[in-house]
Amino acid sequence: MEETQNTPLEFNNRIDLRELQEAVNKIKNELGKVIVGQKDMVELLIISILANGHSLIEGVPGVAKTVTAKLLAKTMNVDFSxxxxxxxxxxxxxxxxSIFNVKTxxxxxxxxPVFSNIILIDEINRAPAKTQAALFEVMAERQxxxxxxxxxxxxxxxVFATQNPIEQEGTYSLPEAQLDRFLFKINVNYPSxxxxxxxxxxxxxxxxxxxxNLIEPVLSASHIENYQNTIKEIIVEDNLLKYIAAIVNNTRTNANLYLGASPRASISILNASKAMAAINGRDFVTPDDIKKCTKPVLRHRIILTPEREMEGFTSDKVIDQILETIEIPR
Known part of the structure; x- marks a missing residue:
């Protein structure tokens, strides 16, 4: 009976994802030598690599934000800054x-230091707007x-960037235009x-x-590029594209929100969902993949109305309400 149940899964996969899955498991195993827990953060960071997107990691000091990003970079045989x-x-x-060369x-x-492959920016909200603006072009266009x-x-x-949500003295809020260039905003909680x-x-x-010294590199730059290309081939049905569009469109008409999400958010949900499906061994996206990716993609792109903020609403709560409202495709 077991064999019968597994056969359709094998048959349905039109794209061979075994090597990609094996690479993801190797990365998780390497990180597991040092990092305890934080499975959601690790998974989302791996998805951001496969989807070729930047991530903003937010949490109180000491919850392994910087260490995880640094060790994740160590699992890849690429330049790191x-x-x-x-x-x-x-x-x-x-x-x-530009420096003047006396000889010539x-x-x-x-x-x-931005001329590298993986950039870890620690406490990104400590630098003034002029310095943050210097990242706009490089994050959006890779130039x-x-x-x-x-x-x-x-x-x-x-780019993996960290910030502390509690200690706001001497910090500068990231402008919406810069936040929109991050694929994910990952919230990191205390361990159990x-x-x-x-x-x-x-x-x-x-x-x-x-x-x-405990972490060994398991991926090369060419491996990453191959896996990123594989992700682009993941199948997405038309009704799921409409589902993504409906979720994002709801943020623009939602009474709880002052600012909704842009089309870049729709594309980000699409790309992240493809990567989520691939690391789970599927060559097609499901509504669950979309729902799992929606919160980290949208939470930094929407702004609550002042009234809802005063009532203690959060972006995550509004996103949950939106996901409950939109009918799931069958």
Missing amino acids: RIQFTPDLMPSDILGT SEFEFKKG ITIDGVRNDMQAPFL LEEEISILEGNHHRKDKISD
């Missing part, structure tokens, strides 16, 4: 600057124009009691051994 954002950080500190009597462009010269980023190019005990046990047994 970590930038600590501070109030005095200038755009040239990130992008690079010409200006030479010295590339900044930088300096002194009239276009510099293309080498694929893969992904059992997970915290495991964290303590692991730290004690490792005797404070540097966690970076």
Whole structure:
């Protein structure tokens, strides 16, 4: 009976996803050597890589936001840069600057830390608007124009940014235009009691051994590019495209919201849903894939009305209400 039930799944898969699934499991296993729990964050970060999108990670200090992003980058055999954002950080500190070469009597462009494959920006809301604006072009178009010269980023190019929602002194709110360039906003919560005990046990047994040394790279740049291309081939039925459009359209007419989501949000839900289906071994998207991806895609793109904010409403609550309202395709 078991074999009969499994046969249709095997038969229905028109795209071979075994290698991709194996790679995802290897990444999770590598991270599992150090990171305890935080399964949702890890899964969403992997999806963001496969969907070729940037992620904003929000949580209180000490819940492994930076460590997870850093170790995830370590599982990939690509260049990695970590930038600590501070109030005095200038755009040239990130992008690079032209320096006069005395020998050649010409200006030479010295590339900044953003010229890498995986960029980890720690405490992105600490830098002023001018520095944050320097990321607009590179995040949206994977290129930088300096002194009239276009510099293309080498694929893969992904930004993982962290921010602390509690300590707001000395921080600058990210403008909506920049938030819209993040595929996901991932909220990271405290670990459970059992997970915290495991964290303590692991730290004690490792005797404070540097966690970076425990992680082995399992993916190359070409692997990532191949998997990203595979994701584009995942099948999405027309009624599911209409379902995504209906969800996003509801945010624009919803009485609880001052600002709804843009068409970029619809495309983000579509791409993330394809990656969600693939890591679960399916070459087709289901309504559940869409529902799982909707909250992290929309929560940073919508703004509550002042009245709802005062009543203690949250973006997540409004998104839940929208998902309950829209009829699920059959």
